[in-house]
Amino acid sequence: MIEVKNLNKSFEHKIVLNNISCTFEKGKINLIIGGSGSGKTVFQKCIVGLLTPESGTVLYDGRDFLNMNKNQKKEVRQDIGMLFQGGALFDSLTVEQNVMFPLTMFTDMTFIERRARANECLKRVNLDNVNKLFPSEISGGMKKRVAIARAISNNPKYLFCDEPNSGLDPVTSLVIDNLIKDITEEYDIITIINTHDMNSVIEIGERIVFLYKGNLEWQGTNRELMEVDNVELNNFIFATKIMQNMKHNSNNQLS
Amino acid sequence: MNHIFEIGRYWIFMKGLFTRPEKWKVYFKQIFVEMESMGFGSLVIVAINSVFMGAVITIQSAYNILNPAVPLSAIGIVARDSIIIEFSPTIIMMVLAGKIGSSISSEIGTMRVTEQIDALEIMGINSSGYLVLPKLVAAVSILPFVVILSMFMGIFGGWIAGDLTGVVPSNDYLAGIQNGFLPFNVTFAMVKTVVFSYIITTVSAYHGYYTQGGSLEVGQSSTKAVVYSNILILIFDYILTMLFLA
Numbered sequence: 001m002i003e004v005k006n007l008n009k010s011f012e013h014k015i016v017l018n019n020i021s022c023t024f025e026k027g028k029i030n031l032i033i034g035g036s037g038s039g040k041t042v043f044q045k046c047i048v049g050l051l052t053p054e055s056g057t058v059l060y061d062g063r064d065f066l067n068m069n070k071n072q073k074k075e076v077r078q079d080i081g082m083l084f085q086g087g088a089l090f091d092s093l094t095v096e097q098n099v100m101f102p103l104t105m106f107t108d109m110t111f112i113e114r115r116a117r118a119n120e121c122l123k124r125v126n127l128d129n130v131n132k133l134f135p136s137e138i139s140g141g142m143k144k145r146v147a148i149a150r151a152i153s154n155n156p157k158y159l160f161c162d163e164p165n166s167g168l169d170p171v172t173s174l175v176i177d178n179l180i181k182d183i184t185e186e187y188d189i190i191t192i193i194n195t196h197d198m199n200s201v202i203e204i205g206e207r208i209v210f211l212y213k214g215n216l217e218w219q220g221t222n223r224e225l226m227e228v229d230n231v232e233l234n235n236f237i238f239a240t241k242i243m244q245n246m247k248h249n250s251n252n253q254l255s
Numbered sequence: 256m257n258h259i260f261e262i263g264r265y266w267i268f269m270k271g272l273f274t275r276p277e278k279w280k281v282y283f284k285q286i287f288v289e290m291e292s293m294g295f296g297s298l299v300i301v302a303i304n305s306v307f308m309g310a311v312i313t314i315q316s317a318y319n320i321l322n323p324a325v326p327l328s329a330i331g332i333v334a335r336d337s338i339i340i341e342f343s344p345t346i347i348m349m350v351l352a353g354k355i356g357s358s359i360s361s362e363i364g365t366m367r368v369t370e371q372i373d374a375l376e377i378m379g380i381n382s383s384g385y386l387v388l389p390k391l392v393a394a395v396s397i398l399p400f401v402v403i404l405s406m407f408m409g410i411f412g413g414w415i416a417g418d419l420t421g422v423v424p425s426n427d428y429l430a431g432i433q434n435g436f437l438p439f440n441v442t443f444a445m446v447k448t449v450v451f452s453y454i455i456t457t458v459s460a461y462h463g464y465y466t467q468g469g470s471l472e473v474g475q476s477s478t479k480a481v482v483y484s485n486i487l488i489l490i491f492d493y494i495l496t497m498l499f500l501a
Contacts (some may be wrong), residue, residue, distance in 0.1 A: 048377055050376060050377070077377060077379035088367055088369055089371075090366075091369075091371070102378050104278070106278075
């Protein structure tokens with residue numbers, strides 16, 4: 001479990017995160033949702049240690065991450081896999097080398113073992129015959145899948161995804177969502193996804209944290225989402241006609 | 256105030272650079288990749304610059320020596336010493352600051368804005384060490400050889416130009432470049448090359464590493480890297496000349 005307690009972060013007097021406390025559970029898809037500029041990415045970066053909050057605590061299975069020394073943080077980070085918004089694949093390495101990279105740096109596996117593991121991960125994300133290609137030679141959806149393969153190659157305990165569906169068509173988005181869901185269940189890991197894609201919220205969201213202007217406005221399950229009486233959350237969730245119709249149908253079924 | 260902040264951040268960056276690598280083998284391999292890119296990748300530009308630089312020095316030296324009492328072989332001496340002490344280690348390194356420095360800065364800057372550096376950090380890798388240390392080791396190891404090659408090419412250029420234009424016959428030029436040669440000059444040039452290699456690599460990497468924004472800022476970092484490297488090369492050229500020759 002990852003626990004966040006009283007997290008505060010500001011940039012030059014502008015408060016971006018205001019006293020955020022929440023928990024993210026193992027084996028579940030945890031979503032951080034909110035509009036653009038609500039603080040989702042900063043929140044996730046504070047949790048993984050890419051940004052240092054002014055105050056607060058982040059506990060990884062009870063271990064206080066923010067107060068660890070460099071070496072202890074390194075150890076925790078080897079258990080973290082992260083899928084960045086743009087994939088963040090290393091341009092100078094081939095797809096296969098990208099997936100092998102964490103294994104090369106942190107394991108004593110031989111080249112053959114590393115390559116076998118990389119192929120296994122690429123197969124898991126349904127990618128074939130792209131091993132020798134460079135990131136610039138593959139599509140956006142493929143890049144995301146390679147990034148997922150790289151994130152899981154070293155068997156992480158925690159998987160972070162920053163807007164995994166941004167810039168993808170609806171079909172590819174669904175593929176990525178389902179892939180993340182399957183991997184979370186299969187590896188029994190804690191997955192935290194930043195998103196403002198409502199399809200993801202409906203399809204795979206299990207625990208949801210809603211941020212609004214740097215505050216934790218609401219948290220709960222996706223079942224509770226439809227019935228919640230929070231103005232800001234409702235304005236965000238039911239902004240589109242499709243979602244309004246979905247709520248209308250849901251209310252009709254209940255009555 | 257901003258400059259003090261930059262200097263402080265540069266030293267913090269340097270501290271991060273010299274920490275124990277996660278895996279020596281990976282760093283070691285990377286050093287050879289960088290050596291090939293910096294060394295072989297710079298040969299053509301260095302050769303062209305050096306030949307023409309040597310040619311110009313020789314013709315200008317001949318033009319300035321008006322006293323018929325001065326032997327023509329003096330042109331060879333002047334060309335040799337100018338090339339060895341100043342032109343090859345300083346001017347060529349300034350050319351390389353443009354080529355290698357901008358390349359380092361834009362490569363690391365692009366990695367920063369596309370979150371590749373964040374990806375390294377998330378994996379638990381010391382990103383500054385992994386990205387910069389192999390480049391630094393490669394530069395201080397291979398660039399002295401490039402500068403030695405530049406010296407030969409420069410002196411060769413002077414010979415060809417002197418002979419083709421007739422300002423200094425081959426025999427006089429060859430006698431001049433062999434006359435009163437001081438090996439210390441080459442040692443001094445090598446010290447300068449190592450210091451300038453360090454400046455080019457670390458200053459360019461620093462500007463790339465702290466790039467914020469997008470492609471526009473990557474370009475700005477690249478420009479800053481070349482400008483600051485060149486200014487520091489000139490300052491340290493003066494300091495080293497004072498220390499070794501004054």
